[in-house]
Amino acid sequence: MKKLWQKDWELEKAVEIFETKGDIELDQKFAEFDVYCTLAHAKMLNKIGILADEELETAKKGLLEVLALNKAGNFKMEQGDEDIHTKIENFITERYGEVGKKIHTGRSRNDQVLTDLRLYTKSSMLQVWKEVISAAEAFNAFAKKNEFILMPGYTHMQKAMPSSVGMWASAFTEALLDDLAIIKASYANNNKSPLGSAAAYGVPLPIDREYTAKLLGFDAVQKNSLYSQNSRGKVESEVISALMPVFLDINRFASDVMIFTTSEYGFFDVDKKLCSGSSIMPQKKNVDIGELLRSKANLVLGYYVESVSLSSNLPSGYNRDVQDGKLPLFQTLELAVDTVRAAVVLLGSLKPNEERMKKAMTHEIFATHNALRMTLEGKPFRDAYKIAEKAAQTWIPDNIEKAVKSSVHTGGVGNLGIDSYAEQIKLEKKAFEKEYVSFSAAIKNLISG
Amino acid sequence: MKKLWQKDWELEKAVEIFETKGDIELDQKFAEFDVYCTLAHAKMLNKIGILADEELETAKKGLLEVLALNKAGNFKMEQGDEDIHTKIENFITERYGEVGKKIHTGRSRNDQVLTDLRLYTKSSMLQVWKEVISAAEAFNAFAKKNEFILMPGYTHMQKAMPSSVGMWASAFTEALLDDLAIIKASYANNNKSPLGSAAAYGVPLPIDREYTAKLLGFDAVQKNSLYSQNSRGKVESEVISALMPVFLDINRFASDVMIFTTSEYGFFDVDKKLCSGSSIMPQKKNVDIGELLRSKANLVLGYYVESVSLSSNLPSGYNRDVQDGKLPLFQTLELAVDTVRAAVVLLGSLKPNEERMKKAMTHEIFATHNALRMTLEGKPFRDAYKIAEKAAQTWIPDNIEKAVKSSVHTGGVGNLGIDSYAEQIKLEKKAFEKEYVSFSAAIKNLISG
Amino acid sequence: MKKLWQKDWELEKAVEIFETKGDIELDQKFAEFDVYCTLAHAKMLNKIGILADEELETAKKGLLEVLALNKAGNFKMEQGDEDIHTKIENFITERYGEVGKKIHTGRSRNDQVLTDLRLYTKSSMLQVWKEVISAAEAFNAFAKKNEFILMPGYTHMQKAMPSSVGMWASAFTEALLDDLAIIKASYANNNKSPLGSAAAYGVPLPIDREYTAKLLGFDAVQKNSLYSQNSRGKVESEVISALMPVFLDINRFASDVMIFTTSEYGFFDVDKKLCSGSSIMPQKKNVDIGELLRSKANLVLGYYVESVSLSSNLPSGYNRDVQDGKLPLFQTLELAVDTVRAAVVLLGSLKPNEERMKKAMTHEIFATHNALRMTLEGKPFRDAYKIAEKAAQTWIPDNIEKAVKSSVHTGGVGNLGIDSYAEQIKLEKKAFEKEYVSFSAAIKNLISG
C-alpha cells in the first residue's frame, strides 16, 4: 500500500511484515472510530476555512461510505496495508479526489490513533460498565432469593463461623459496586480529546480543539500537546488496572465455586449444561467454566505488565513501542465483557444444596457464639474464649437459625442490607444511562448533522 | 510471646520464625493505628454496654500509654512477638488488668488488621496526595519561568517539530493533575471501615459499626462482613495501581533528563551537588538521581504483581497469604513520597542551556511549518508535504520565535494555559486540605474526646 | 461437534463459546503434532496387543490423511469444534470406522495435549535455537569487520572511556552465546514424554511409555504420572523465561541503535529501506524497527506473568486454567524467531559513521588512561586520579588508537577474542545440528516406519 510518507524508497518487505504483524487486524477495530475522528476533524477544518463546504460534503460522503463498507465487513485491513488511517485517506483520495489530500491538514497519525484509541476504549468501557452493573444485580437477586440458607464460613480454609448464601452472594454485589468507582475514574481520564495535539507539538494553524472534542462527545480537551502523546501507554494501563478489581472479584467467585462444587463440599450443584466430561473417565462432570473464569485475572495481570513496562524508561514524545500496547488493552476490554457475562451465566446455574450445607454446620462453628454469649453476661472475652474452646465439640445453640440471624449489625447475616444495594444499583444504572445516551447522541449528531 | 489463642501447645520455633520473618518490623507501622482502632472499638463497647465507663477510662489510659511509648520509640516489635495486636492486648492486660481481656470482644484480628491497614494507607495516601500537588506546582512554576525557551520536539527519538521548555515542563503539570483523579478514587475505596466485620462473618452482638467508622474518620462502613475480608488484597492492589501513573510520569521525566543532560544533547545542566563521580574515571559527573528516579516505576510494577497474584485463585474469607501483601503496599506508599520529592529536587536543579537548544533547532524541524503555511494558501496538504520535504534542509521561517508561537490552539506552544493549571492546582489544594483536616480532626477527637 | 464425552445433555452454547474463544485457532498448531502423538500411541497399542496389525494400518492411513489435509490447509478448526484431539478422533471414526473408537485406549486428552505441547515447543525451540546462533554469528562478523573503529563508551549515559564498534558488537555475540546455555537447559526439561500419564494417574494397562517416547524422539519419559500434569504450566513458564535473556539482549541492542542513530549522536546510519516517514512531518526518517524490537522483551515479561500466575495457588492434577497458558507460550516462541531475525536485518543495515565517532572522542574520555599511565610509574591510583581530574580537559594521548588498543587483557579493546567466539559458534552449530537431525529422523521414522 502506498504510504502517506512515501518517498524515493520502499520499506523493506521483511521489515514491513515484522512491524505490522498482528497489528493490522487490531486496526480493523479502529475503522469505525477513525471515520468519526476524521469527520470531526474535517468539520473543524471547514469551520476554520481550510475545507470549503463542498469539500466537507465530499469528505463526509466518502467517510460514510467507509463506515457502511466496514459495517458490512467489506473494508478489510490486509497484509501490506500500513494502518487504518492510511487506508482511509488513500480510499478517499482515490475515490473522492483532492479533498483526500486535505483532510490530514493539521493533524498527525499520532493524535489520530490516540483519538481512535480513546473512542474505542470509551465505547468498550461503556459495555463493561453496563455488564458490571448487571452482574451486581444478578448477585444481589441471588442473595435475596437465598438469603437465609445457612452455610459455614471459612477462614484459612477451615470452618470458622456460620455464614449464609445471602452473605456470600451479596459480598460480590458490594464488591462489584465498589469496582464501579475505579472504572468511572479511569473512564473520565480516558474521556479527553487528544485530537489536535498533532505529532505531539501542536500545529501553527488556528485549529479549534474544543470544537472537535465536543463533536466527538469527549468531556474535555487534553490540553498540553506533548502530554497527549506522553499519556499514551499511561491511560491504557490505567484502564487495564481499573478493570482488574472486577477480574479479581470474579476470580474469587470462581475459586469458591470450584471448591463448593467438589464432592467433598457439595454446597452447590451446577446445571449439567454448563459441565464438561472427560475423554477417558466416563463418570466425569467438570465445572470447566469455573476454571476458565478463574484464570482471567491472571491473564489481565500479564497484560498490565506488558502495558506498563512497554512505556517505561522511554523519553517524551511518540515512541512506536506503544503500538504493542494495543493488544493487551483490547484483550482486557473484550475479556472483561465476556468474563462478566459468563460469570452471570454460572451464577444463574447454581443451586444451593441446603442439606449438605446444614450438615456441614458442625458444633465447633458456634464456639464464638458461645464465647460472645458469655460476654453479654459480663465475662471477660478472654476468659469466655477459654471456656468456649473446651466446649467447642459439645455446645450448640438451641435455635441455630435464630443464633445466626442474631448478627444484626450492618453487614451481619441478620442485616445484609440487600435492598439498600438494590437502591444503589438503580442509581448506578441512571448514571450509566446518562453517560451512554450522551455519547451516542454526540456520535449520531456527528454523522447526521 | 503469649498468643491470644494460646492452647495446650507451643508453635514450633522454626515455623514461628518463618511465619513472622520480615513481617514483625512492618507491624511496627501499625502500632499508632492499632491504638486508634482499639480505642474506637472500646468506646463503642462502652456505648453498647459491654465496657463500663471506668473500664473504658482504664483502657484509654493504657492505649494512650502505648501511643506515647511508641512515639518515643519504646514500644518495639521484636522477634518472638506474634503481631502488634497481640502485643498491645497483652500490654493492656498485664498493666491494666481485666479490661485487657475485654477489649477484643466482638472483633477479630482479621478486621482489626484490616482497619489498621486502611488507616495506615489513608494516612500515607494523604502524604502522597500532598506531594503530587506540590510537584504539579513545581513543574508549573518551572514551565512559567522558562515558557518560551525553544527546544526541539522529538518523535521516534528523532527531531520532529519545535517545542519549548514551557511545553515540556507543563506536560508534567497536566500529567500529575490527571493522576490525582485516580488517586482520589482509590483513596475513596480505601476510606471505608471494615471494623466489626470480625473474622469475616460478623458477630452476634449489637455492635455499632457506623459509630466506630465515624470515630475513626472513615467516610462509610464497608458493609458485607465477608466482603470486608475479600477486599483485602484487592484494595491494596487498587492503591498500588492508582499510584503507578505518578511513577510513570516521573519515569518519563527522569528518562528525559538522562538524555537531555548527555554531552550530545546538553539541553540542561544539573547542579553538581546532585551529581556523583566515578571510582575509576576522574572526569565523571553522573546524574545518578535521574537513574534512581527512573527505576522506581519498574519496582512498583513488581509490587503490583505480588499484590495481585498473591490474592488470586484463593477462596473467600481470610487467607494468610495476604500477610505477604503488606510489604509491597508499604514499599509503594513510601516510595511514592520519596520519589515525588526527589523529582522536585532534581527539577529545581535543572538549568536550561538556551544556546544548545537554539543550535539544535535545525532547518528540517520546520518542514511541517512550511507545509502547513502552504495549506493556508489553499494547497492540499499532501502536495504541500512533498514540496516541504524537498525544502527541508533549506527553508526556515524568518522569525523562528514568532513561527513557533503561532501554535495558538489549546495546548500549543503559544497557548499552554499555564495559568489555568495554576487555578486547577489551587482547587486541588483546597480539596486536599478539606480531607486532611477532616481526618486529623477525627483522630484528635478520638484521643482527647 | 460431537464431544468425546457426549452424554445426555448438550453444553450450553454461550458457555462453549466462552470456553473455546481464541483457543480453537491455537489448536490448529497442534494438528501436525497430534497426528504424531496419536500414531505413536497406536503403534504402542499394537505392540501390546490392543490394536491388531490391520487396525494399526487403518489408523495410520487415516492419520496420514489428516496430516496431508492439514498441510494443504484443509483441516481447519472452526467455531463449534471442541479441540483438535476430538476433531481428529471423530474424523478417523467417521471415515475409517471402529479403529477410531479404539485409538484413545489408555490415554486421556490431558496427556495428549501435553505431548502435543511438548512437541510443538520442541520444534519451535529448535527454530529459536538456530536463529540465536545465526544472530551470534552476525554480530561477530559485524564486530570483526568494524573491530577497530573507535567510539566513546558510556556509563550513566555520560561519556566514560574509549570503546570500539568491535567491543560493542561482540558484547552481543557473547551475550547470545551465554543465552544458549539457558535455552538448552529448558529445552532438555521440555524434552521428556508425558504420554501415558493419562488423566494424571496412569492406567491399568501394560502400556509401554518408553516405546512411545522413543518413537516421538523424546530424550526420556517424564515418569510420575501426576507430575506430568503438575508440570503443565511450569515447563511452559520455564521456556518463556529461558528465552527472556535473548529478548533482553535485543532490547539492549535496539535501545543502543535508537540513541546512536539520533542526530545528536549520529554514530550509525540505518539504511533508509528500514526507515519510515511521518504522515505530517515531511523531513522524517524514523527507525521504527528499533522501537518495535525494543518493545518485545516487555511483552514477553507479561507473557511470563500470565504463565506463572495462571498456575499458582492451584491444587495438583489437571486444572483447565492452564488452557489459557497456551497463548503466552505460543506468542513467545513465535516472537523469538521473528525478533531475532529482524534484529539481524537491522544490524545488517547499520553503517558506522567513523567521523562522528572520532569527533565524539573528546579529551575527558581519556582521563582514566592518564591516571592509569601514572600508576605504571608508581604513583598511587588515588593520587593519580586527582591529577588526571584536573587535566581532564587538556590531556590526550599522543596516539589515540595505540592508547585504546593498549587494553590487551581478555575482553579489552585490544584483545576482544572475536575469533574465539567464531570457534565457539562452530561448536554450537554442531550441537544444534545433532539435536535437529535426531528429532527429524525420529519423526520421519514414525511416519514412514
Added chain:
Amino acid sequence: MKKLWQKDWELEKAVEIFETKGDIELDQKFAEFDVYCTLAHAKMLNKIGILADEELETAKKGLLEVLALNKAGNFKMEQGDEDIHTKIENFITERYGEVGKKIHTGRSRNDQVLTDLRLYTKSSMLQVWKEVISAAEAFNAFAKKNEFILMPGYTHMQKAMPSSVGMWASAFTEALLDDLAIIKASYANNNKSPLGSAAAYGVPLPIDREYTAKLLGFDAVQKNSLYSQNSRGKVESEVISALMPVFLDINRFASDVMIFTTSEYGFFDVDKKLCSGSSIMPQKKNVDIGELLRSKANLVLGYYVESVSLSSNLPSGYNRDVQDGKLPLFQTLELAVDTVRAAVVLLGSLKPNEERMKKAMTHEIFATHNALRMTLEGKPFRDAYKIAEKAAQTWIPDNIEKAVKSSVHTGGVGNLGIDSYAEQIKLEKKAFEKEYVSFSAAIKNLISG
C-alpha cells in the same frame, strides 16, 4: 563518608539519602565477598608489578581485619556510607596507609560490585541447591513410607481416578529433581568472573583476568568488558527465574495441603505444633504455614518483574537503575532457602489419614478401570466408555488395592520408581559436593595462600 570521587562539592544530603535508602543494608551482605574480590585483585596487581610484595602483605592484613570485624558484626554499614567498596577502601587507607590508595588500580566499582554480586549469588545458590536436594530426598522418603496408601486423584478438582500417597509425594521428588537442571544452568552462567572489565571498557594495563577468576573460584572469565556490564540485570533475572520452578512446586504442595487438611477432605493431619489459633474463634487450628508457603511463588513473580523491567529499554553500559535490582535478587535467594526448609518441616508433620482416604474412594472413581478392563477383552474404548458411564455408581473392582496397583507402566501407582529417584538423588548430591568443595577450597586458598 568521604567519596572515592570526592571533588570540590558535597552531594546534597537529601539526594544522598534518596539514593542510598534501603541499599546500604544490602551492601552489608557484600562485605565478605568484597574482601575476597579485593584480595584477589591485589594479588593480581602484585603479580603484574603494581603492588610490591610488602604492599600486598599490608593490604591482605587490612582486608583480613575487615573480614574478622565483619564476622563479629563490627563492620556495619551506616547512613552516610556511600557503599561497601568505598568503606573498605577508606578503612585500608586510614589504617594501613598508601596501599589503600593503590588497590583500586585497574578496576572500577562497576566490575567490583558485579564480582561481589556473582560471589554472593554463587554462595547463596549453593545453599538453595543443597536444600532442594534435601527436599527431594524428604519427599522421596515420605513417598516410600506411604507408598501404597490409596487416595483419590483429582482433575478439575473433581474425583478422577485412584492415586496413592506415594504417587502424590513422589510427584514432588521428580519435580524438584527437574528443577535442579535449570538451577545448574543459571548457576553456570553466573559462575564467570567480570573482574577486570572495569567501568565496562577494560583498562590500559596488563591485568590478568584469568588469574583473578581462578583465585576467586570462578569457572571462567566473562570476556567482553562491555558485556560484563550489560549482563548486570540479565544474570540476576536468570537466577530469579531459575528458582521459580522450585517456588511453583512448593506452591502446588502447599495448595494441596491446604485442601487436603480441610475438615471436608481430612486426608492429612498436621501436627498441631505447626498450627495457629484465632484471636476470636476458640476452636480454630489453622495451617498458616501452608498459606505462607503458598504465597511465596507470587512474591518471586513480582521480584522477577522488577528485575527484568528495571533493565529493559536502557542503553549499553552501566546504568544505576540496576542498583534497585539487588533487593529482588536477595529476597529471592533468601526466600528460596527459607521456603524449601519450611516445606520440609510441613511435610515432616503430615500424617496420612488412611481411613478418610479409603472412604473417599467411591465407586465412580473406578469407572475408567471398568472401561479399560473391557478394552482388554476387545471392546472398542468408546463403546466401553459408554457402558462404564452407566455403571459408574455400581461397579467396583473386587480387590481395590490390586486394581490400583495394576497400573504397572512407568510412573503408574504400581511402578513409581521411588528407588530410582533415590539413585538420582545420590548422583545430584555428588555433583553438588564437588562444586561446593571446589568453591570453598578456592576461597580458603585465597585467604590463607
